[in-house]
Amino acid sequence: MFHFIFSYFAHLLKSFHLHGIHSPFVFQLEKKCLKDSTTYTDYLKLSQYRNSVNASNKTLHIEDHGAGSRVFKTNDRKVKDILRHNCSTQKDAQMLYRICNYLKVNTVLELGTSLGIATHAMATARPDAIITTVEGSPEVYEYAATALVDNGIENVNCIASTFKEFFDEYDFNEVTYDLIYIDGHHDGTATLNYFEAILDKVHNDSVVVFDDIYWSTDMTAAWNKICAHSKVTASVDCFDIGMVFFRKEQLPERFYIKL
Ligand SMILES: C[S@@+](CC[C@H](N)C(=O)[O-])C[C@H]1O[C@@H](n2cnc3c(N)ncnc32)[C@H](O)[C@@H]1O
Structure with missing residues (x-):
């Protein structure tokens, strides 16, 4: 908890002091996507999906x-409680919706489906895209x-697998993804391993989005290593999520944005 609170204030300071964004790409991303306050009509579909899950x-x-969970003591959990503690909030789902739209992604990989809140938002944003999502817990x-x-979502390929088995066993050598969302197994070493595993699945314009980068000191250390990776150019730290880009035309730089 101390790490989370301390990191939050450190992030506030960095986003304030380092605010002059000199990269046109990141400047536009902040203005037209991350801080876009338009109420899209599709947001209603996102709420309807959330409500249908909540009614279960x-x-x-x-x-x-x-x-592991910091909240649950047993492994039998109500859908409502999973929604409340383990899934993207409405605000997070809307942001993923905007990111998919703004970057016009056509291929998405999500590690960690849970109840499909983010999956639904991304699939709604890009109905012609193919969203592959991986979940290791069978029920x-x-x-x-x-x-x-x-x-009514038809463009999602749900895969029942652990992330490791997915990388080891699924034949997707030729596939690259426009967006990869890593939202499960919040362990630093595991996150670094998944990042290594996806490196040959990205192209110049791909983005990798990480959730919970301040969940623990271990996760933050992994996030810092990822930002410093030789293949990564821009990284955008929004505190709740972190995004890394591989665009060769972009000088390596870390950006901090307070949403
Ligand atoms: C935080 S939840 C995902 C939330 C979802 N992406 C959303 O935005 O609503 C993480 C999910 O990842 C799954 N998970 C965690 N570690 C995994 C692993 N190593 N392999 C497969 N699934 C895993 C968990 O079962 C859980 O459902």
């Missing part, structure tokens, strides 16, 4: 392949795969 009375058995996978289809 189901309890799911969780197989934890990640870093959670089953719930999300069904709920997405029941809510």
Whole structure:
């Protein structure tokens, strides 16, 4: 908790002091996407999906392949509670929606489907894109795969697998992704391993979005290593999420944006 609070104030200071954004690309991203306050009509669909999940009375058995829960004491969890503690907030889902739209992504990989909140937002933003999403907990996978289809989402490929098995076993050598969203297994070493595994799945204009970069000192250390990686040029730290870019035309630089 101390790390989180301390990091929050450090981030506030950095976003204030380092605010002069000299990269036109990041400047436009901030202005036209991250801080775009338009109420898109699709946001209603995002709320409807969230409400349908919230109305569920189901309890799911969780197989934890990640870093464990700081909230739950048992592995049988109500859908409502998973929604409240483990899923993207409405604000986060709207931001992912805008990022997908602004960058016009056509291929997306999400590591960590949970109940499909972010998956639904990204699929709604880009109905012609293909969204691949991976979930290691079988009952959670089953719930999300069904709920997405029941809510009219047809462009999502849900995969029941641990992240490691996904990289080891799925034949996707030729595939690259425009956006990769890493939102599961909040452990520094694991996050670095997944980052290494996706490096040959990105191209010059890809973006990799990380959730919970200040979840622990370990996650923040991993985030700092990723920002310093030789393939990464710009990184954008919005505190709740971090984004890294590989654009060769961009000088390596770290940006801090307070949303
Ligand atoms: C924070 S939740 C994802 C939230 C979701 N992306 C959203 O925005 O609403 C993380 C999910 O990743 C799954 N997960 C964690 N570690 C995993 C692993 N190593 N392999 C497969 N799934 C994993 C968990 O079961 C959990 O459902």
